[in-house]
Amino acid sequence: MQVITSTEMAALDANCEYYGLARMQLMENAGASLANIIKQKFPQDTPVTIFAGRGSNGGDAFVAARHLAGYNVQVFLLGRGDEIKTAGARWNFSILKKAGTPIIEITDSTQIPEPDKDCVIIDAIFGTGIKGRLRPLESTAIDRINNCASKVVSVDVPSGLDPDTGDFEKAVRSNLTITFHKPKPALLRQELKTYTGELVTAPIGIPLFFERLIGKGDLERLATRKPESHKGDAGSMLIIGGGPYSGAPALCAMAALRCGVDLVHIAAPEAVSNIIASFSPNLITAALTGNHLNESDIPLLKKMIPTVDVVVIGMGLGKHPETQSALKEIIPLCKKAVIDADGLYALDFQQKNYSDIIITPHSYEFNRITELKTPENLNTRMQVVTGFAEASNTTILLKGKTDVIAKGSVAKINTTGTSSMTVGGTGDVLAGITAALFTTNDALLSACCAAFISGRAGEICHQKYGSGLTATDIIECIPEARNP
Ligand SMILES: NC(=O)C1=CN([C@@H]2O[C@H](COP(=O)(O)OP(=O)(O)OC[C@H]3O[C@@H](n4cnc5c(N)ncnc54)[C@H](O)[C@@H]3O)[C@@H](O)[C@H]2O)[C@@H](O)CC1
Ligand SMILES: [K+]
Known part of the structure; x- marks a missing residue:
């Protein structure tokens, strides 16, 4: 069974919002699923007692x-209504108030009631948003739930349990956990069964x-x-490129700088290194021979490579x-590398001593290599x-109308971009963005976000320049594209 971590869930949630599936819709689906399962399991004369926290976990219970x-529903909110953190939970709380649902706002541990033993308790204190040590109010509420004889249904995760690691200081012991979209990793741990109880996964329309x-959501990570x-600290990189x-x-270097990397060195053959330096005073060049x-050139590069976080290899080198x-x-000397263009043909995929490599071919290059x-x-x-990414142990960013990014068995797709981006130099810009992100992030996230940012920058430029956009225009739009 596949799982989803809380970080992945938060990114997915933000992506849903970005593509038009509002958080409020997801909360409505979560709360409705929760209520339907409760209706199937408990007759209508069972009193329902909700213990809600101030996050969206509580919001799911307000919808339910x-x-x-x-049903006879009583809500205990841990905190005051005006302290509710998320818009969806606030909205649904205010509906309950207007609908006359009995609500008690608890601000002190001594006010936490002893639940009726014949009721069903809905544990909505916290889900994936738990952080740090438990505060006294929530801690006492967990004790109170665990010390009564009522049946307990946990929303998404038994409150107190870290959804990813399964660590806890104190957690609700549930009879039934209704988790949304996909189980969180800790819920599948056999030794935590006394906390999760029966596990039901409810789809919420994602x-x-x-x-x-x-x-x-990926960019936010x-x-x-x-x-x-x-x-x-914000990354250093070396570009080995240029020649013909x-x-x-x-272009690669300027894109990386616009993407926020601190230092970019370019090692280029002597014949072109001065020309490259003349493009911008921001570029630090080192002259290779010939x-x-x-x-x-290997002795010089052997000295330079260990001093940077990421090496970019390929653009403009030629196939000599x-x-x-x-x-x-x-x-093989590079601990992290982005390989593009002419660099791709030097890769030996049988060799397993590459450590962390992102390759950025278009389909013609992919087919050839x-x-x-x-x-x-x-x-x-x-x-x-993905088959090739797994077999070769590399991260692949296959460029195209729809980009495919793969590492191991995971494949992601990017749909940003416009047909005007077939203009020369856009591949160099993409490699620069990828390397800049890779200096401080993992390979898959870097490749995914680079594809998105580059395509989004192209879309922004297209609005200004239409099919006359150039690679340098795209570089200028990178900062805007990073904050969609
Ligand atoms: N991510 C998604 O796509 C969806 C999330 N939903 C629900 O939203 C939940 C996550 O919501 P939130 O991110 O708002 O977080 P939670 O509602 O899980 O918890 C956050 C609240 O708990 C408090 N809190 C955190 N750690 C604490 C501690 N140690 N002691 C005391 N209080 C603490 C915070 O101050 C905050 O008020 C999920 O578990 C799920 O139930 C659903 O609405 C459906 C969609
Ligand atoms: K919960």
């Missing part, structure tokens, strides 16, 4: 109270496709810059045999890409 028409679709940061082409590494990367053979030695064929059909394409 409304759907339990005909399309499974939304689990694959990258959105605002990205590491953020701390106020006390020092130079380099000089613009490509510069016209194209070759084996005599000397370059390709130098790359075969350089790539994998000797597979990229299927037209999205589902089959996802299967092919």
Whole structure:
């Protein structure tokens, strides 16, 4: 059975909102499911006592109270109504008040009642939003629930239990836990069965496709810059590129800087390094030898690679045999790398000593390096890409009208972007964004968010420039695209 962590659930929730499925709709579905299951299990003459916290877990129970028409429902809110934290819970609480549902707001542990032993208790104190040590009010409420003989139904998670790790200081012992969308990891732990009781998973109307679709919720998971940061804390990277082409590494570097990375070095053949430096004073270049990367550059690169978080390899390097053979030695030296364009042909997928690599091919490159064929059909394409990601132990960002991103058995898709982005240089921009994010985030999240940001920046530019947009315009729109 698949599980979903609280972080993944929070991201999915934000993505649902971004794609138009409002939190309020999800809460309504959660509360209605809860009420329906209670109706199936308990006759109408069973009194229902709700212990609600001030988050959305409580909000689910307020909705359920409304759907339990005909039942005698009593609500105990731990705290005051004006302290309710989330808009959905506040909204549904105010409806209950107007509907005349008996509600008692509890501000002191001594006011927590002894529940009637014949009632069913709905435990909605907290779900996935639990943090830190229990406060006295909530702690006493958990004791009170555990010390009475009533049947207990927990909303989403038995209150007190960390939904991911299963750790707890004190938790509600439930007869039935109704969890939403998918079970949270701790709920499947056999040793916690005395807390979860019977487990029912209730769908709340989230399309499974939304689990694959990258959105605002993924961006919210990205590491953020701390106020006390020092130079380099927000990431440093090295681009090994240029040779036949000089613009490509510069675009990659400028995109990374606009994405918030602290330091970008470019190691480029001597013939083009000055040209690259002349594009912007923000670029730090190191001159390699000759016209194209070759084996005599390896000693310098061996010194530079360990000093950065991520190395980007490929853009503008060309396919000279000397370059390709130098790359075969350089790539395994990188602890984290983004490989694009000409760098892709130096990869040996039989070799397992690459540590953390994101590759960013388009379908032609993917077909050539994998000797597979990229299927037209999205589902089959996802299967092919995940199959290869698993076998090669790499993270793949397959560029296209719909991007497919895969690591291990997980496949995600990105639908941002416009047809005007077929203009030259957009791939270099995407590689720069990917590397910048990868300096402080894991490979899958970086690749997913980079695809989203790059496509969204393209959409913003398209509104301004139509089909005349350029790769440099996209770079300028990165900050706006990062905050959809
Ligand atoms: N994420 C989603 O997509 C959905 C979530 N829903 C519900 O929303 C819940 C999550 O809601 P929230 O994020 O608002 O969080 P919760 O309602 O789980 O808990 C947050 C509340 O508990 C308090 N709290 C946290 N730790 C505490 C501690 N140690 N001692 C005392 N009080 C503490 C907080 O101050 C806050 O008032 C889920 O478990 C689920 O029941 C549903 O409405 C359906 C959709
Ligand atoms: K709960």
